[in-house]
Amino acid sequence: MANFSTNDAAELRIGADFRIADVDPGSTPNFKGDKNKLEKEFSEIDDELSELQEMLYANGRASAETAGAVLLVLQGMDTAGKGGVVRHVLGIVDPQGVDLAAFGKPTEEELAHDFLWRIRKKLPRPGRIGVFDRSHYEDVLIHRVHGLSSAEEIERRYGAIVEFERELAESGVRIIKVMLHISPEFQRENLEERLERADKHWKYNPGDVTERGYWEEYQEAYEIALRRTSTDFAPWYCVPGDNKPYARMVVKYLLLDALRSMDLEWPEPDFDVEEEKRRLAES
Amino acid sequence: MANFSTNDAAELRIGADFRIADVDPGSTPNFKGDKNKLEKEFSEIDDELSELQEMLYANGRASAETAGAVLLVLQGMDTAGKGGVVRHVLGIVDPQGVDLAAFGKPTEEELAHDFLWRIRKKLPRPGRIGVFDRSHYEDVLIHRVHGLSSAEEIERRYGAIVEFERELAESGVRIIKVMLHISPEFQRENLEERLERADKHWKYNPGDVTERGYWEEYQEAYEIALRRTSTDFAPWYCVPGDNKPYARMVVKYLLLDALRSMDLEWPEPDFDVEEEKRRLAES
Numbered sequence: 001m002a003n004f005s006t007n008d009a010a011e012l013r014i015g016a017d018f019r020i021a022d023v024d025p026g027s028t029p030n031f032k033g034d035k036n037k038l039e040k041e042f043s044e045i046d047d048e049l050s051e052l053q054e055m056l057y058a059n060g061r062a063s064a065e066t067a068g069a070v071l072l073v074l075q076g077m078d079t080a081g082k083g084g085v086v087r088h089v090l091g092i093v094d095p096q097g098v099d100l101a102a103f104g105k106p107t108e109e110e111l112a113h114d115f116l117w118r119i120r121k122k123l124p125r126p127g128r129i130g131v132f133d134r135s136h137y138e139d140v141l142i143h144r145v146h147g148l149s150s151a152e153e154i155e156r157r158y159g160a161i162v163e164f165e166r167e168l169a170e171s172g173v174r175i176i177k178v179m180l181h182i183s184p185e186f187q188r189e190n191l192e193e194r195l196e197r198a199d200k201h202w203k204y205n206p207g208d209v210t211e212r213g214y215w216e217e218y219q220e221a222y223e224i225a226l227r228r229t230s231t232d233f234a235p236w237y238c239v240p241g242d243n244k245p246y247a248r249m250v251v252k253y254l255l256l257d258a259l260r261s262m263d264l265e266w267p268e269p270d271f272d273v274e275e276e277k278r279r280l281a282e283s
Numbered sequence: 284m285a286n287f288s289t290n291d292a293a294e295l296r297i298g299a300d301f302r303i304a305d306v307d308p309g310s311t312p313n314f315k316g317d318k319n320k321l322e323k324e325f326s327e328i329d330d331e332l333s334e335l336q337e338m339l340y341a342n343g344r345a346s347a348e349t350a351g352a353v354l355l356v357l358q359g360m361d362t363a364g365k366g367g368v369v370r371h372v373l374g375i376v377d378p379q380g381v382d383l384a385a386f387g388k389p390t391e392e393e394l395a396h397d398f399l400w401r402i403r404k405k406l407p408r409p410g411r412i413g414v415f416d417r418s419h420y421e422d423v424l425i426h427r428v429h430g431l432s433s434a435e436e437i438e439r440r441y442g443a444i445v446e447f448e449r450e451l452a453e454s455g456v457r458i459i460k461v462m463l464h465i466s467p468e469f470q471r472e473n474l475e476e477r478l479e480r481a482d483k484h485w486k487y488n489p490g491d492v493t494e495r496g497y498w499e500e501y502q503e504a505y506e507i508a509l510r511r512t513s514t515d516f517a518p519w520y521c522v523p524g525d526n527k528p529y530a531r532m533v534v535k536y537l538l539l540d541a542l543r544s545m546d547l548e549w550p551e552p553d554f555d556v557e558e559e560k561r562r563l564a565e566s
Contacts, residue, residue: 058486083379087378087379091374094374095369095381096383096385102379188566191563192563195556195560202341202345206559206562209559209562268484269485269487273484276478276492279492280471283495
């Protein structure tokens with residue numbers, strides 16, 4: 001049965017010597033089962049994931065100060081499957097327990113503030129699982145590739161991000177950062193599908209093809225950003241993404257691992273259970 | 284196969300002569316199948332629901348001005364199953380397409396404004412399905428039961444709500460309002476379970492037993508509020524709630540009905556598909 005485990009997922013954590021070229025987007029590291037049956041096979045941890053999420057939520061309700069939260073940061077090239085992870089992994093748990101934020105092109109107001117300003121406003125509430133579909137990392141990725149900020153400013157941001165995430169972690173937020181790593185060939189197939197099918201046109205953006213022209217520059221920007229900002233308290237995982245069910249499964253296990261590590265328990269009641277039973281019986 | 288339909292669900296819409304005592308909380312109106320197999324049976328419309336939600340979302344992305352949205356208002360006594368509806372009905376669709384808002388006791392800041400102020404801030408974005416777990420109706424329900432507002436003010440609010448919802452509907456929001464109607468006996472069982480099980484204690488609130496003491500007053504407040512505010516553009520449905528799978532199924536069909544009535548289509552691309560295919564091929 002055990003074709004994959006939280007330890008297997010944790011091994012995708014990147015080290016200081018991370019080289020993106022060493023990760024094959026088409027591979028399925030540590031998975032020992034039938035690659036074509038991934039989708040079916042990995043519903044087996046859904047119940048545990050769901051129960052731990054509920055426990056986290058219950059703690060958030062009982063005590064906002066001590067409950068903590070989880071933050072899952074998703075990054076990747078266009079069509080890498082961020083939306084699919086949200087749908088298939090977060091779709092398992094109670095929607096009430098998920099705080100979802102997608103970060104697109106910044107507004108005028110957002111640009112007038114520090115790059116972390118809009119991020120802070122979308123942090124998960126206590127007891128929630130927060131998901132960032134793109135994030136503050138765009139401000140060191142696209143900014144580096146297109147020179148939207150100076151090299152000095154980008155350098156400053158790596159440090160600012162690490163400090164920001166340290167502060168978050170110290171406030172009780174478990175941070176998981178995932179780069180969904182796809183190949184340019186896989187992206188081409190995905191974009192072709194979006195152009196072929198009328199029900200996929202809405203997902204297509206001509207800008208995506210433009211950005212494809214900067215593939216190598218993005219890989220380099222990712223490699224540097226991940227190396228510089230992968231810490232004990234906010235580790236990065238580089239997850240091969242060409243096999244979508246595999247990538248989703250890995251994220252599911254990473255989430256499970258984070259929840260398990262919180263040593264969650266059901267909160268103690270702040271009322272006298274026996275007394276309440278009496279009151280209810282009399283009502 | 285057809286043990287239930289959108290028409291069957293629509294018949295639970297209340298009329299001007301609505302009397303809450305006429306609705307048996309334990310009944311399952313219009314359902315022709317095996318009551319104990321409800322949970323399994325009604326996944327058959329999930330795919331259609333899911334596709335229409337995606338289409339709505341796609342339209343929201345293509346044109347915020349014209350896309351419209353859906354708003355599902357959920358009301359009911361404590362333990363009526365509002366959270367279960369969110370989880371089991373909205374859990375089917377893409378979490379990115381759902382805007383969820385729960386309205387608890389108003390804050391100081393909220394109390395300093397008109398009762399609709401906090402509601403307006405949580406309206407669904409274009410292309411989304413908004414869900415209100417409790418709503419502006421609390422301001423005519425609990426307020427009437429406990430005299431938190433004067434009779435004149437509550438009278439004014441019925442009218443203000445109708446005008447507010449008319450304005451919403453005219454802006455393209457399909458409104459579905461559901462009262463999950465349970466019996467006091469069913470509530471007692473639910474509260475007992477919350478007191479018996481350590482993993483349910485967090486859902487228990489001593490105030491719920493206190494409110495139970497006002498059961499009849501709440502029924503009366505609901506009857507009046509529903510009659511006064513059920514309109515063509517924002518109808519109320521009184522859904523028997525003692526059979527949870529039944530109630531969830533009804534809400535699912537109401538949602539499907541609303542989405543179908545929007546005559547959704549995939550948005551037209553705002554780019555030249557053939558030109559983009561060429562650009563992609565050359566990239």
